[in-house]
Amino acid sequence: MTELSELDSFVFYQTPNSDEIFLLSGPWTKIDMNVNQPLNGFIISNSDKSAIYFLEGKGEVISIPYKVNLNTKSPSNNNLKKEQYLNKAQVFIEACEKQIDKAILSRIKSNVVKEGNNPFNTYLQICKSYNHSFNYFFNIPNIGTWMGATPEILIQGNENKCKTVALAGSKSLKDVIWNKKELEEQQFVMNYIKDKLDNAKVTYGYNQSPETITAGNIAHLKTTFNIETDKNPLELANILHPTPAVCGLPQKEAQEFIKKNEGYDRSFYTGFLGTINTASYNLFVNLRCMQIFKNENWLYIGGGITADSVPDKEWEETELKAQTLLNILD
Numbered sequence: 301m302t303e304l305s306e307l308d309s310f311v312f313y314q315t316p317n318s319d320e321i322f323l324l325s326g327p328w329t330k331i332d333m334n335v336n337q338p339l340n341g342f343i344i345s346n347s348d349k350s351a352i353y354f355l356e357g358k359g360e361v362i363s364i365p366y367k368v369n370l371n372t373k374s375p376s377n378n379n380l381k382k383e384q385y386l387n388k389a390q391v392f393i394e395a396c397e398k399q400i401d402k403a404i405l406s407r408i409k410s411n412v413v414k415e416g417n418n419p420f421n422t423y424l425q426i427c428k429s430y431n432h433s434f435n436y437f438f439n440i441p442n443i444g445t446w447m448g449a450t451p452e453i454l455i456q457g458n459e460n461k462c463k464t465v466a467l468a469g470s471k472s473l474k475d476v477i478w479n480k481k482e483l484e485e486q487q488f489v490m491n492y493i494k495d496k497l498d499n500a501k502v503t504y505g506y507n508q509s510p511e512t513i514t515a516g517n518i519a520h521l522k523t524t525f526n527i528e529t530d531k532n533p534l535e536l537a538n539i540l541h542p543t544p545a546v547c548g549l550p551q552k553e554a555q556e557f558i559k560k561n562e563g564y565d566r567s568f569y570t571g572f573l574g575t576i577n578t579a580s581y582n583l584f585v586n587l588r589c590m591q592i593f594k595n596e597n598w599l600y601i602g603g604g605i606t607a608d609s610v611p612d613k614e615w616e617e618t619e620l621k622a623q624t625l626l627n628i629l630d
């Protein structure tokens with residue numbers, strides 16, 4: 301068994317609907333969104349694109365087990381109690397009634413790690429259970445160790461053709477009946493993507509009626525945009541990110557409101573990550589993710605708040621989303 305520690309730079313990743321797990325290791329470098337040279341490797345951006353890390357190289361398919369040793373314990377707990385969350389949700393709702401159309405409210409939910417746990421085994425179980433997602437496990441020394449299973453494509457394609465998706469609305473698979481709130485959320489995201497692509501003079505087409513897809517134990521509304529452009533993938537990522545699905549509308553006002561009222565640093569949650577090279581690219585929005593420590597896992601979960609939101613239902617939605625990873629951890 302090969303051992304890795306939090307002093308090692310690495311990323312394991314599995315692309316959707318593939319059984320192969322890749323490992324890429326080597327030094328991470330910090331880059332700018334406006335980098336001009338071709339990139340061949342793995343890229344990770346935090347939520348506001350102020351910290352972007354790149355690991356150069358081609359991933360190799362793994363065939364042996366790994367053990368990942370972590371020694372860093374979590375800092376002071378950022379858990380929000382239900383009552384605290386409900387109060388914040390009410391503040392967000394009131395803002396949506398007056399000044400913004402939508403804003404994402406997120407929180408951290410901690411999960412105690414069992415003694416002697418090997419997080420790589422957790423990652424293998426994620427890959428087995430959520431084969432449809434982009435599944436990753438990375439460590440950037442002195443920055444953090446993260447793992448996730450994200451279903452949301454930011455930009456995926458090759459050369460001049462690619463696609464992005466509008467993904468919004470969340471329902472338990474036991475109750476997939478879309479109401480006004482979810483349909484409105486989906487329309488917000490669709491309109492946002494259309495406006496961004498139009499302003500950038502990018503050619504695209506999309507399905508007029510959203511489809512229902514499943515991701516783990518949750519159903520979402522999805523609209524696919526097929527794009528033709530000569531812009532490079534980071535240009536497109538910069539145009540589209542952050543979408544209303546992870547930020548809100550209007551974008552600038554929602555960002556400022558979230559930073560002022562959410563109460564914590566999202567770090568890599570709601571950023572983006574994935575593979576990028578001269579032939580193709582697969583970049584995903586970082587959802588259904590957790591930060592890993594020796595003693596705890598911090599699950600990052602959120603939901604879209606609009607004027608029609610009900611605080612208790614928003615809490616239930618975040619609890620439902622947490623189950624994607626808790627089902628593996630427990």
